[in-house]
């Protein structure tokens with residue numbers, strides 16, 4: 102099994118990075134959608150279109166990418182023995198937090214679909230910075246491997 106994973110390593114890494122791009126793109130887009138959604142008239146046809154766009158973004162891009170990133174990432178980790186390395190523990194902590202953020206966004210989309218608008222546009226714009234900052238640290242951890 103270890104040998105098979107080792108021979109697949111470049112393909113696993115390619116798959117991982119491809120889905121990381123899709124996942125991050127979705128994580129950047131969804132809160133943007135929320136901002137525009139909240140600027141629409143409650144009960145309007147435009148609001149219904151945002152609910153639909155948000156559901157499609159989650160179902161077609163975000164959820165499948167989250168699963169693929171985790172599957173490829175964990176296979177990569179087994180193939181290089183990353184579970185015993187410090188940088189990987191730090192990365193794992195951050196990607197668990199990022200997955201939690203994804204889950205929170207899903208919850209917020211469901212609330213918005215029910216007409217609940219809990220956060221201001223400004224708060225949503227600020228939250229939108231979170232995945233970018235996490236991605237910077239994750240990429241440094243995985244490429245520089247400082248510890």
Ligand code: HEM
Nearest residue numbers: 118121170171174175177178181183196236239240243244
């Ligand atoms: C969700 C769970 C994740 C797991 C379990 C995971 C695990 C891994 C592992 C084990 C590697 C191989 C490292 C190596 O060969 O030296 C890797 C590579 C990589 N990961 Fe992740 N990762 C995850 C999420 C992410 C996220 C969210 C990002 C970016 C925001 C990311 C960016 C990268 C990049 C750019 C590489 C390629 C680094 C290189 O060129 O060696 N990963 N990942």
